[in-house]
Amino acid sequence: MSDTFEEDLLEDKIKTNVWDPVLFRRMARYTKPYLGRVFIGTVLVFIMSGFAILPPALAGATVDIVFTHGNSVLARMIGGGVEFFLPKFADFSAMDKLIVMASLFFLMRVGAFFTEWGNGYLLAGLGQRVIHDIRMELFTHIHRLSLSYFHRHPVGRLVTRTTNDVGAMEEMFSTALVMILKDIVMLGGIVVVLLAINLKLGLIAMSVVPVMLVATLIFRKYARAAYRKWRAALSRINAFTAEVLGGVRVVQLFHKEERNDAAYDEIGQEYKTHFIDQRTAWAIFRPVSTTLSATGIALVIWFGGAAVLGEFNVSGDQAFTLGLLFMFIGYAELFFTPIRDLTEKFEVVQGAMTAAERIFTITDEPRTIVNKPGAQDFGRVKGEVKFEDVLFEYKPGEPVLRGVDFTIQPGQTVAIVGHTGAGKTTIINLVCRFYDIQGGSVKVDGHDVRDWTLEGLRRNVATVHQDVFLFAGTVFDNVRLGDEDIPREKVIEACKYVGAHDFIEKLDGGYDAKVEEGGKTFSAGERQLLSFARALVFDPAILILDEATSSIDTHTEELIQEALVKLTKGRTSIVIAHRLSTIQKADRILVMHKGKLAESGTHQELLAHKGLYHKLYELQYQALDDVEKEPELAIDKAPALSPRHSSGALRTAAATATGKTGPAAEDTSHEKAAGRGAGDAS
Missing domain, CATH: 1.20.1560.10 (ABC transporter type 1, transmembrane domain)
Structure with missing residues (x-):
């Protein structure tokens, strides 16, 4: 047994x-x-x-x-x-x-x-x-x-x-x-x-x-x-x-x-x-x-x-x-x-x-993440996010974050990079208060997240993940998540803004087209565009992008990179990305290593510092040079920042060298990478 x-x-x-x-x-x-x-x-x-x-x-x-x-x-x-x-x-x-x-x-x-x-x-x-x-x-x-x-x-x-x-x-x-x-x-x-x-x-x-x-x-x-x-x-x-x-x-x-x-x-x-x-x-x-x-x-x-x-x-x-x-x-x-x-x-x-x-x-299972007595809804935030000496562990005695300190100013775009297990996703989970920390504080606009009501806090935050989940229903309801207060015009406007309107209009039924559970009938890129529209329609003050472009083909990425510029304008944006080329224009980059903040600065500052970020950057772009010489071998040797890592430039170069060009080749590469990542995890 x-x-x-x-x-x-x-x-x-x-x-x-x-x-x-x-x-x-x-x-x-x-x-x-x-x-x-x-x-x-x-x-x-x-x-x-x-x-x-x-x-x-x-x-x-x-x-x-x-x-x-x-x-x-x-x-x-x-x-x-x-x-x-x-x-x-x-x-x-x-x-x-x-x-x-x-x-x-x-x-x-x-x-x-x-x-x-x-x-x-x-x-x-x-x-x-x-x-x-x-x-x-x-x-x-x-x-x-x-x-x-x-x-x-x-x-x-x-x-x-x-x-x-x-x-x-x-x-x-x-x-x-x-x-x-x-x-x-x-x-x-x-x-x-x-x-x-x-x-x-x-x-x-x-x-x-x-x-x-x-x-x-x-x-x-x-x-x-x-x-x-x-x-x-x-x-x-x-x-x-x-x-x-x-x-x-x-x-x-x-x-x-x-x-x-x-x-x-x-x-x-x-x-x-x-x-x-x-x-x-x-x-x-x-x-x-x-x-x-x-x-x-x-x-x-x-x-x-x-x-x-x-x-x-x-x-x-x-x-x-x-x-x-x-x-x-x-x-x-x-x-x-x-x-x-x-x-x-x-x-x-x-x-x-x-x-x-x-x-x-x-x-009888206690709800550990609840509104504490006296919790308040502080309304619309400016977007300041502050970590002060944060200690966090999923299991007692096994800290995931140790002494993490940083401040993100309102309207800034901050990227977080690091190897698997460095604590990147944990940081955004703590901003949304999916977990409570064991030490220090996490603050939004100067208020500890534990002093916020959960509804008030999360109303100010929207997260776009790599793996987008669509619910059974219509495209319209998936974008507004069943919120009756969001009119149809606002949904359509958001979809146009992120470039999703054209493919939606081609569907049988348009915005009223039926969506299967999980959105299986949509491509990864289409699901990602819908998730951007979903985030935009709720007008968050803080936008979190968790590897949001890592499973999208090159053509679709060009579309949403344009939308991202509009989407992040006037909002605090926290980006977890493994394509270092996509975060070079970030106002600030946080480099996590073994649960600690190892480095912090702009792209150019970190390269000049020649620390961990410089090493990751050199390894990633060294792989591009290898692709031009031995594409198949380079894909196997390419360093990964996480099991889900898949450099878009690397894949594109490999596809070009092997004769497999275009969005289809890009999609196939990502599907295999996602499959191997899930397989390893299991």
Whole structure:
């Protein structure tokens, strides 16, 4: 068994037991807004149970009243009740009495139909309302958790929580709890009737119950362990599937289909094994419970039949009639049905309790990035960004930034360069306050980012990443991100500004063209242009470009470089770039090395300093000279500032030297580079 499976299994363990009262109370609080429905539903359950209990007694009384004329306590009770409404019932002919008894049975079934229908409709609505509340609480909590939480938990596992686990709770709230209450009421009613009519035969009928309880306890222990392992395996399947499908380009690029097939088969085998174990438990328990039920019925027939024949005394001086035997046989059969149902409902409740605990594990996860008491929205900023002796670590004891100090003045364009892991992306994450620092301060316009409300801070900042995510919907909605306050004219103006308008107009539907999830039908360059329009339409005071041009072909880059000049005008711009040629005009360049600010200055100042930046610059442009001589070898030798690094000039020169020129060659090179980067990361 893999370590991952063990982790999933550990996560899925129930704290105490299936009937954990603390967990039940926590689940029950979701019904508080709907107590009226709960009360009416409970009343209907008692009425339903009464309708379910009466038929055997009515059938037995019919035998004694109509056919055998037995003077049993049952015949007197039912007959007396009928005579209350029909005073001359005792004088009716046998056929008339039969018609009356059959009519009573029919009316009882009609009443049962309407109460069951009303209860089902009422509680189905209750279940859906409760589940909607749970689902909304879970969803709203998940996408407000800090980014560090998503680094620790696979997306597929979270999808399982919001779908499969919520679905398991839905069945319990919609049907299982109602049926459990009904079964308990029925059991109590049957026991009272049996013992009241004939104590001795009632005890005989229930004599197999202790054996059934022991069998149930054994079954519960085995089935619970199997169920837990099965749910853990299901979670692994979902997580693995989401991961592989999300990286299918990398999988195909490196021919890892067979390896993933084998891994998926291993997980599937675990799932199959634990599912079969769970079903095996039921396959054993059901015939055992049926056999025990049949044993109880057989004992009633044996001893009750002997009592009717006068061979066994169960009633003292009173005769045990055929009608009483009919009633006891009916109740003996009815008695074991709710017992079996309760055991089977155990599976539903068990699944719901397991699912609830898994869901509550998420909802109990503290939101670490929240507005502190007294946080303010300071409005539109000028754009000053200041780091003062910043210490930050993702994991305790492993600092990513150490003693970082710098100030970006309003309207400046500042580039950040450095090797992988130097802390470049961490810096922009801290500006947006996706994480909190361990030491020092990060300030925007003189205010610590922790003193800002999250909404106020992030309204002033827009980030454009290399990997642009587009949501399912229309182009128009993707640019404005569903913000109803942004008019169509402003979206079109922004798209024209960044050069996206022309290709959008060529789409079927234009700005109303449908976008697939992730924007798979758009090229990398087109997605990038849309992301620029998205940033522009929100008019941020601080613009962050995280390798925003590193996966774009040369032709598209020319378009957006022009747009960038307009986009950054009047805004503070922070640029993370690996093409050093694209940042030469930056007002300032910060060179990060091993979590520290190694150098700072303009392009010319840093070259003159002949430090780390000069070395990176020389290495990158030395690669260009190598391309002209040995293009294929140079691509392999080219130094990378990060796994995603891909020098546009280097690729263009290589394409020219090898005869593969134009945007297509550029795109292909970037796709391969992106694929290798993702592959290495995995």
